[in-house]
Amino acid sequence: MAKVIVHEEPSLEEAKKIVKNALSKKKNIYILANCSVDYFGRSSSHLEFGERLIIIKSDGALLIHRPVGHSPVNWQPETSYIDVSYDSEEEVLVMKALRTRPREVVTIKLDNIFLIVEAELYDSGAFYMHISEKEIRDILAANPEILGEKFTTIDIEKKVEPGFIDLYLRDEKGNVVVVEIKRLTARVDAIRQLKKYINSLKSHMRTERIRGIIAAPSITKKAQELLLKEKLEFKQINIEALSKYVGKTEKRSLFDYLK
Amino acid sequence: MAKVIVHEEPSLEEAKKIVKNALSKKKNIYILANCSVDYFGRSSSHLEFGERLIIIKSDGALLIHRPVGHSPVNWQPETSYIDVSYDSEEEVLVMKALRTRPREVVTIKLDNIFLIVEAELYDSGAFYMHISEKEIRDILAANPEILGEKFTTIDIEKKVEPGFIDLYLRDEKGNVVVVEIKRLTARVDAIRQLKKYINSLKSHMRTERIRGIIAAPSITKKAQELLLKEKLEFKQINIEALSKYVGKTEKRSLFDYLK
DNA sequence: GTCTACATGTCGCTC
DNA sequence: GAGCGACGTGTAGAC
Numbered sequence: 374m375a376k377v378i379v380h381e382e383p384s385l386e387e388a389k390k391i392v393k394n395a396l397s398k399k400k401n402i403y404i405l406a407n408c409s410v411d412y413f414g415r416s417s418s419h420l421e422f423g424e425r426l427i428i429i430k431s432d433g434a435l436l437i438h439r440p441v442g443h444s445p446v447n448w449q450p451e452t453s454y455i456d457v458s459y460d461s462e463e464e465v466l467v468m469k470a471l472r473t474r475p476r477e478v479v480t481i482k483l484d485n486i487f488l489i490v491e492a493e494l495y496d497s498g499a500f501y502m503h504i505s506e507k508e509i510r511d512i513l514a515a516n517p518e519i520l521g522e523k524f525t526t527i528d529i530e531k532k533v534e535p536g537f538i539d540l541y542l543r544d545e546k547g548n549v550v551v552v553e554i555k556r557l558t559a560r561v562d563a564i565r566q567l568k569k570y571i572n573s574l575k576s577h578m579r580t581e582r583i584r585g586i587i588a589a590p591s592i593t594k595k596a597q598e599l600l601l602k603e604k605l606e607f608k609q610i611n612i613e614a615l616s617k618y619v620g621k622t623e624k625r626s627l628f629d630y631l632k
Numbered sequence: 633m634a635k636v637i638v639h640e641e642p643s644l645e646e647a648k649k650i651v652k653n654a655l656s657k658k659k660n661i662y663i664l665a666n667c668s669v670d671y672f673g674r675s676s677s678h679l680e681f682g683e684r685l686i687i688i689k690s691d692g693a694l695l696i697h698r699p700v701g702h703s704p705v706n707w708q709p710e711t712s713y714i715d716v717s718y719d720s721e722e723e724v725l726v727m728k729a730l731r732t733r734p735r736e737v738v739t740i741k742l743d744n745i746f747l748i749v750e751a752e753l754y755d756s757g758a759f760y761m762h763i764s765e766k767e768i769r770d771i772l773a774a775n776p777e778i779l780g781e782k783f784t785t786i787d788i789e790k791k792v793e794p795g796f797i798d799l800y801l802r803d804e805k806g807n808v809v810v811v812e813i814k815r816l817t818a819r820v821d822a823i824r825q826l827k828k829y830i831n832s833l834k835s836h837m838r839t840e841r842i843r844g845i846i847a848a849p850s851i852t853k854k855a856q857e858l859l860l861k862e863k864l865e866f867k868q869i870n871i872e873a874l875s876k877y878v879g880k881t882e883k884r885s886l887f888d889y890l891k
Numbered sequence: 892g893t894c895t896a897c898a899t900g901t902c903g904c905t906c
Numbered sequence: 907g908a909g910c911g912a913c914g915t916g917t918a919g920a921c
Contacts, residue, residue, distance in 0.1 A: 377640070490749070556898090
């Protein structure tokens, strides 16, 4: 059962003690405060003072959320080290989140804290994500007839110079078939990817005819045009229907995230 | 100044009233609770019960954060509509976040609530993102001599078949120069991108010699090898030094996000 | 570590 | 709104 401690309107000096203590105990910390944020690393940014939610997780992940927008305005991944100090000159609490690879720093200056919540959360629930591209690939490899012909699976994730062929089949006439799978609408880049693989194969085995198939639930108009131009094929796959082939779903427990 | 109301360990029925009321007033809501989450839409997923932070923002954005990991385990963007109800059979508070395009639903079932925080946050601070690739491109276009020769800028973002050429120059001898800019270390894909543009140009104007330049702060070893093989050039640019050319930084205020 | 490709990617721009 | 390229993308897997 979760342990939650709430501190309303602490002073900056109190806040410093609370946060330092909570960090040492690897608690989750949620802070509502007026703050500014500076980021320096791969890029750099400055966010003027405003009221936001700051989240520090037990693994050192840091998130700063504004009152709107679903993505954090600034963040630092779980590898970060967090330092807390009081700047008596500027009269702000300074929290610095560092990570070394890549070298990045997020600096938060807090001048007014409305709320600090310390929480010890127990969360061992497994997370199941259904039908990824990998699963589609495995289902099609095991049941290549789904693509509408009597194909034989030769290889999956076959390595060629520019990358990996999702599915490498042979058709009834003995032709080599290269399949590029997309879980969502296939776009021009998917066709380019497929063409790249075929070109690579052709440079090695020029006697055989090579067919190229895009397997996706739908295709954009531009992709369709390029497909025709390149004499490639599109096979529509029904993700909903494929789901029925999934024997066991992918399973990722919390422990996978804890290194 | 932020208005913050804290509710510790409300019953599910109380929680329902609190959340409904806060939603109607477009407040930000933060909930610490034991909950399960189901997502269905572009993909689908199921998350077993566990203790998490649920964030509902004033624009309807929804985030569910586990105690570790910097990305939310489930979420719904700001377009979502949120429905709250009590399921007396399962004895859980059900929160559904729907959005229509694409059609997606996140369903949260809460069976134990530790804390609800309602917050009205005032945040009008501007966010400045410094020196983007676009800015580097504009600086180099205005000052092509930074690349070490007397270049003349002909075009920026020149459209060619496979995409856009960052910078299109002419050197002192009258050769066409294609520049691909990377704000970070240039990798093999950058060289492939550059080569692609040059090939496209060559197919149209085969008489002229075309030079290709990768402009980046550094380059990987593999990219360097490919570069030499393809007879392309690498020009190191100092991002720090370029920053000095930035007259005005990109400015995005909160209001840009409010549609 | 670098390279490769996927992701409920998200974001911003053009048509 | 669809299409497309860039991102502090993040993430996982292979070499």
